[in-house]
Amino acid sequence: MxxxxxxxxxxxxxxxxxxxxxxxxxxxxxxxxxxxxxxxxxxxxxxxxxxxxxxxxxxxxxxxxxxxxxxxxxxxxxxxxxxIAVHSPGSMGRQFSGVVPLGGVVDFVSSVVNQPSAFYEAGQLPNVAERIMAEELNRFIGWAPGSFDMVTTSGGSLANLTALLAARNRAFPDFWEQGGPGATAAGRPAVAVGEDVHYSVARAAGVLGIGEAQLVRLPLDRERRICPRRAERALAEAEERGLRVFCVVASAGSTPVGAFDPLDELADLAHRRGAWLHVDGAHGASLLVSDRLRPKLRGIEKADSLTWDAHKMMFVPAPCTLLFYRDRAHGAAAFRQHASYVFDEEPDPYTALDSGDRTLECTKRPMIMALWVLWSLYGRALFARKIERLCRTTALAHRILLEQPDFEVLHRPEANILCFRHHPAGPAGRAPADPREVHRLQVAIRDRIKHEGTFFLSKVDIDGVAALRMVLMNHQTTSEHVRLLLQAIRRAAQDVQADPGGPR
Missing domain, CATH: 1.20.1650 (PLP-dependent transferase-like)
Known part of the structure; x- marks a missing residue:
C-alpha cells in the first residue's frame, strides 16, 4: 500500500x-x-x-x-x-444512459475548473456553448431564428416546473407578487395532462400552488397517446366546472411506454382555448436529430415550450436538460425578481448571455459542455445513428415477443421502450387469470431478475396491472440479449411458482 x-x-x-x-x-x-x-x-x-x-x-x-x-x-x-451497469447490454431497466466516454472526460474537466454557468462572467465558454447548441438544435424544432430561447436546467423535473411557471405567469400576471388566486372571473387555475404524464408535472402543480385537484386528466387512445377529440370534451367539461386550463402538457416519449402524443392537433386545441402547450420531451425530444424519426414529433414547432433531457438519449453525463421557449419573452417572464448582487442594472453584451434570471438555479453546473464538445467533434450523426439503432433493436424485440406464446405485448414501441407481461400458461389458458395474480407475478419476476444480477428490468402499472418494462439505452444490446432475457424471465417465473415466498 x-x-x-x-x-x-x-x-x-x-x-x-x-x-x-x-x-x-x-x-x-x-x-x-x-x-x-x-x-x-x-x-x-x-x-x-x-x-x-x-x-x-x-x-x-x-x-x-x-x-x-x-x-x-x-x-x-x-x-x-x-x-447500475449502464454500459452493460444487460441493463434494460431505466432511462439511465451509458455516456459517450469523452463526455465523461469533459465533465471531469468541468468539475476541476468549477465554472458555474448561470452568469457569463463565471463561465464564459459554457454560456457561449449554450447559445450555440440552442441554435443548432432549433434547426430541428423549427422556430424563427432569434425569436426563441433556451436555458439549461438540472433535470427534466425542474424544466417542467419552470415551464409551467412561465405559463402560469402569462395567464395570471399578478400571481407572482400577489399569490395564488382562488376562483377568478375566468375560473380556477388548472393544468391539463395525459393519464401517463410524468409525476414531475403533478408535483409541479403542487409546488406552484395550483393543486393536484386542478389537474385535468385527458383520456388516452389505445396506443396510450392523448386523444385530441376526447381531450376537447374534457377541456370543455373542465371549463363548466369552473376551471381555467392555462396549460396543456403533452408527452414526446412518455415514461411508461414511450408514447408520442399528437403534438400538431394538441397545439391547435390548446391555442384555440387560449392555453399554453408544453411538451415534456425529456426522453423523446432527442429523436428530432434523426431525419427518419423526426416525424414522430410533427407539430413541435407549434409548442410554446419543450423539455429535452440530453442526459437520456444524447448520452451525456446527467444532469443536462434543455428547456426551450418558442417566444424568448416568455422565458424571461418565468421569474420576476431583482437582486443587486447578481443582476446588473445596465445590460451589456456580457450579461445578455446570463441565464440566472431565467432559471431557479443561481449556481448550476456547466452541463452543456459535454454535449457541445461531442457535437463539435462528431456532429449530429453520432446521436442520430445511436438513437436509430436503439429504436431498431426495440422494434426487433417487439417482433421476437410477438412470436412467444407465453408473452403478452402491450403496445407497439414508438422508440426504445417496450412493455409486456409473462403468462407461463400461454394463450390457451392464461393463468393466473385474476389481474391481481397477474400483477403479483410480474412484480415477483422483476424482483427475481433484479436480484439475480444478470439483467436489469423495470416495471410499470398499465391499466392498474403491473407489466415488465424494457428500455434499450445501450447500442451494444442485440436480439440475442433479448432472447437471453426472455429465458431468464421464464426461469424466474418457475422459481416464483415453485417458491412463492422466496427472496424478493
Missing part, C-alpha cells in the same frame, strides 16, 4: 498528487468500461454497504490524515461496483 504523509493544505492541493489520483481513477474506469459482460444490478444490503463504506473512512479527526492511495482506490472501486 502506497502511504504518503500529507501534512498540510498545500499537499492536499498538490498538482502532482492530482495527476496520480486521476491515473488511479482512469485505471478503474478503463477496467469498468472494458467489461462487456451481461450485468444487471448488484444489490447490496444497505447495512453491509454502510459497513464497507465506513471501513474505508479515516479515523483521523484532529489533523489532515495521511493520504492513502489504496483507500482511494477502494472507495472508487466500491462506487463503480455498486452502481
Amino acid at each position: 502506497d502511504v504518503r504523509v500529507r501534512g498540510d493544505l498545500s499537499e492536499v492541493f498538490d498538482v502532482q498528487h492530482f495527476r496520480e489520483n486521476s491515473e488511479t481513477a482512469v485505471a478503474i474506469l478503463h477496467k469498468h468500461l472494458s467489461d462487456q459482460s451481461i450485468r444487471g444490478l448488484e444489490l447490496v444490503d444497505p447495512a453491509v454497504l454502510t459497513r464497507a463504506a465506513r471501513a474505508l473512512m479515516t479515523d483521523e479527526s484532529e489533523r489532515i490524515a495521511d493520504f492513502d492511495e489504496g483507500r482511494l482506490a477502494g472507495i472508487l472501486e466500491l462506487y463503480v461496483r455498486t452502481g
Whole structure:
C-alpha cells in the first residue's frame, strides 16, 4: 500500500498528487468500461454497504490524515461496483444512459475548473456553448431564428416546473407578487395532462400552488397517446366546472411506454382555448436529430415550450436538460425578481448571455459542455445513428415477443421502450387469470431478475396491472440479449411458482 504523509493544505492541493489520483481513477474506469459482460444490478444490503463504506473512512479527526492511495482506490472501486451497469447490454431497466466516454472526460474537466454557468462572467465558454447548441438544435424544432430561447436546467423535473411557471405567469400576471388566486372571473387555475404524464408535472402543480385537484386528466387512445377529440370534451367539461386550463402538457416519449402524443392537433386545441402547450420531451425530444424519426414529433414547432433531457438519449453525463421557449419573452417572464448582487442594472453584451434570471438555479453546473464538445467533434450523426439503432433493436424485440406464446405485448414501441407481461400458461389458458395474480407475478419476476444480477428490468402499472418494462439505452444490446432475457424471465417465473415466498 502506497502511504504518503500529507501534512498540510498545500499537499492536499498538490498538482502532482492530482495527476496520480486521476491515473488511479482512469485505471478503474478503463477496467469498468472494458467489461462487456451481461450485468444487471448488484444489490447490496444497505447495512453491509454502510459497513464497507465506513471501513474505508479515516479515523483521523484532529489533523489532515495521511493520504492513502489504496483507500482511494477502494472507495472508487466500491462506487463503480455498486452502481447500475449502464454500459452493460444487460441493463434494460431505466432511462439511465451509458455516456459517450469523452463526455465523461469533459465533465471531469468541468468539475476541476468549477465554472458555474448561470452568469457569463463565471463561465464564459459554457454560456457561449449554450447559445450555440440552442441554435443548432432549433434547426430541428423549427422556430424563427432569434425569436426563441433556451436555458439549461438540472433535470427534466425542474424544466417542467419552470415551464409551467412561465405559463402560469402569462395567464395570471399578478400571481407572482400577489399569490395564488382562488376562483377568478375566468375560473380556477388548472393544468391539463395525459393519464401517463410524468409525476414531475403533478408535483409541479403542487409546488406552484395550483393543486393536484386542478389537474385535468385527458383520456388516452389505445396506443396510450392523448386523444385530441376526447381531450376537447374534457377541456370543455373542465371549463363548466369552473376551471381555467392555462396549460396543456403533452408527452414526446412518455415514461411508461414511450408514447408520442399528437403534438400538431394538441397545439391547435390548446391555442384555440387560449392555453399554453408544453411538451415534456425529456426522453423523446432527442429523436428530432434523426431525419427518419423526426416525424414522430410533427407539430413541435407549434409548442410554446419543450423539455429535452440530453442526459437520456444524447448520452451525456446527467444532469443536462434543455428547456426551450418558442417566444424568448416568455422565458424571461418565468421569474420576476431583482437582486443587486447578481443582476446588473445596465445590460451589456456580457450579461445578455446570463441565464440566472431565467432559471431557479443561481449556481448550476456547466452541463452543456459535454454535449457541445461531442457535437463539435462528431456532429449530429453520432446521436442520430445511436438513437436509430436503439429504436431498431426495440422494434426487433417487439417482433421476437410477438412470436412467444407465453408473452403478452402491450403496445407497439414508438422508440426504445417496450412493455409486456409473462403468462407461463400461454394463450390457451392464461393463468393466473385474476389481474391481481397477474400483477403479483410480474412484480415477483422483476424482483427475481433484479436480484439475480444478470439483467436489469423495470416495471410499470398499465391499466392498474403491473407489466415488465424494457428500455434499450445501450447500442451494444442485440436480439440475442433479448432472447437471453426472455429465458431468464421464464426461469424466474418457475422459481416464483415453485417458491412463492422466496427472496424478493
